[in-house]
Amino acid sequence: MTTLTRADWEQRAKNLKIEGRALIHGELCEAVSAATFECVSPVDGRLLGLVASCDAADAELAVADARATFESGVWSRLKPVERKKIMVRFADLMDAHAEELALLETLDMGKPISDALSVDVPGASRAIRWSGEAIDKIYDEVAATPHDELGLITREPVGVVAAIVPWNFPLIMTCWKLGPALSTGNSVIVKPSEKSPLTAIRLAQLALEAGIPAGVLNVLPGFGHTVGKALALHMDVDTLVFTGSTKIAKQLMIYAGESNMKRVWLEAGGKSANIVFADAPCLKAAAEAAAAAICFNQGEMCTAGSRLLIERSVKDEFMALLLEAMKGWKAGHALDPATNVGALVDSGHLNSVLSYIEAGHAENAKLLCGGKRTLEETGGVYVEPTIFDNVTNSMRIAAEEIFGPVLSVITFDTTEEAIQIANDSIYGLAAAIWTSNLSKAHLAAKALRVGSMWVNQYDGGDMTAPFGGYKQSGNGRDKSLHAFDKYTELKATWIKL
Ligand code: NAD
Ligand code: MN
Numbered sequence: 001m002t003t004l005t006r007a008d009w010e011q012r013a014k015n016l017k018i019e020g021r022a023l024i025h026g027e028l029c030e031a032v033s034a035a036t037f038e039c040v041s042p043v044d045g046r047l048l049g050l051v052a053s054c055d056a057a058d059a060e061l062a063v064a065d066a067r068a069t070f071e072s073g074v075w076s077r078l079k080p081v082e083r084k085k086i087m088v089r090f091a092d093l094m095d096a097h098a099e100e101l102a103l104l105e106t107l108d109m110g111k112p113i114s115d116a117l118s119v120d121v122p123g124a125s126r127a128i129r130w131s132g133e134a135i136d137k138i139y140d141e142v143a144a145t146p147h148d149e150l151g152l153i154t155r156e157p158v159g160v161v162a163a164i165v166p167w168n169f170p171l172i173m174t175c176w177k178l179g180p181a182l183s184t185g186n187s188v189i190v191k192p193s194e195k196s197p198l199t200a201i202r203l204a205q206l207a208l209e210a211g212i213p214a215g216v217l218n219v220l221p222g223f224g225h226t227v228g229k230a231l232a233l234h235m236d237v238d239t240l241v242f243t244g245s246t247k248i249a250k251q252l253m254i255y256a257g258e259s260n261m262k263r264v265w266l267e268a269g270g271k272s273a274n275i276v277f278a279d280a281p282c283l284k285a286a287a288e289a290a291a292a293a294i295c296f297n298q299g300e301m302c303t304a305g306s307r308l309l310i311e312r313s314v315k316d317e318f319m320a321l322l323l324e325a326m327k328g329w330k331a332g333h334a335l336d337p338a339t340n341v342g343a344l345v346d347s348g349h350l351n352s353v354l355s356y357i358e359a360g361h362a363e364n365a366k367l368l369c370g371g372k373r374t375l376e377e378t379g380g381v382y383v384e385p386t387i388f389d390n391v392t393n394s395m396r397i398a399a400e401e402i403f404g405p406v407l408s409v410i411t412f413d414t415t416e417e418a419i420q421i422a423n424d425s426i427y428g429l430a431a432a433i434w435t436s437n438l439s440k441a442h443l444a445a446k447a448l449r450v451g452s453m454w455v456n457q458y459d460g461g462d463m464t465a466p467f468g469g470y471k472q473s474g475n476g477r478d479k480s481l482h483a484f485d486k487y488t489e490l491k492a493t494w495i496k497l
Helices: 006-015 056-072 080-096 098-109 113-134 170-183 198-210 224-233 246-258 283-299 312-326 347-362 415-423 438-447 481-487
Strands: 022-024 027-029 036-040 047-052 149-157 160-164 187-191 217-219 239-243 263-267 273-276 307-311 366-369 386-389 406-412 430-434 452-455 488-496
Touching (some): 056 217, 056 224, 080 170, 113 481, 170 187, 170 198, 239 246, 273 283, 283 312, 307 415, 312 406, 415 438
Parallel strands (some): 239 263
Antiparallel strands (some): 022 027, 366 386
């Protein structure tokens, strides 16, 4: 928790340098076309600045530069221990600039400043540090070869990586990619979301300052259908890593098939079930976690606990506890350190969230709290945390990802029914179960088709564990040593002695 007040943050915001240019080979530059777009803060509607609107011409320059840098060996052939030192220095610099990075993140995408400072910046620097520290501790393999032969199984960097990232955790999502991609020696081009380009540009400057050579980390701000598409279709990008919506993820697979069959790793959407059984160890703790699971980061969470499945016999008791817990989650000005629900990312997204609230009414779900836009006098884009009861799993508010603080409550009677409902989704990112019964917990955890499974908690995890989805939530995993697989090719070298 910061000791700075809202007035302090406002003062810093006034003095904050906003850098909106692209960064190629260590140099800040305008887009080739000189086009820009406006970066407007959802916190209060202020214009933060103009940002370079890159397109295919910029992608051409950045990919050529990343390739040349990779081939030069200045980073790709550096000793792992040296890469480690620089990655750790990069993480240290992020921590040293925590307040600046947090403020940029909050102004750009609306999350509460306290979260940006306590969650986003430390989470991002940890991803860089953890991956960097690992790189001189990983060994390759020797096959079980005959006496007169030697089989080596080695990992090599893929070469040029394009990383297309979303706006909900701009720093963390970028660093989940950069940590393993840079540590393994690749050259990377980051395409931040047009809704949150600022921290990626600042990060790349800090990377340079830490000693990551020019050309190893290039940043191209701009739109998905222009520069994002150009990178995805590029014949000289070896690997494309993505976090974002399922719709765009599918499109990227098509682009890869239409171009050079680049490897495509996708972290996409979710509609996660939070299942509370009558034998939960503590209903109050479950209710508090359920509120956090839909309110944290304004519900703009791929892992949001957006479907609450509650066992009928404890429903009344649980719902009273949940409504009580929701009183602790209130939309507030994002620069106020006491705020825990900030602004939605922009007015387009606000309209999308409000249209889902209308859909809930239209399908006769029962509104229990929230349901309206709020704090309009700030000039910002805020919505009240919202709960719908009497939801069935086929309603749009239960089937589609809303990506806002809108919870759908579904009632069940048996364990089998709960698992069937939870799995009845195109998504498979995460799920939680609350029970005191050990066998039930393990059996349900096995039955749920998701990449992250929580028991008697919501949203646990760390760099030490892989993160990613089943089904249309994606493929591949971020975090942990498993993530390194995405950024390396496996080579078998067979030697006759
Ligand atoms: P989005 O798919 O709209 O955009 C993601 C990125 O893709 C942006 O940088 C965008 O500019 C780019 N893009 C858009 N169209 C493109 C195209 N045709 N070609 C290339 N690039 C293109 O998603 P979003 O709205 O930024 O983020 C929200 C989504 O991200 C949600 O669905 C959420 O679940 C998902 N998400 C998933 C995870 C995860 O780890 N699974 C984490 C965070 C967010
Ligand atoms: Mn923005």
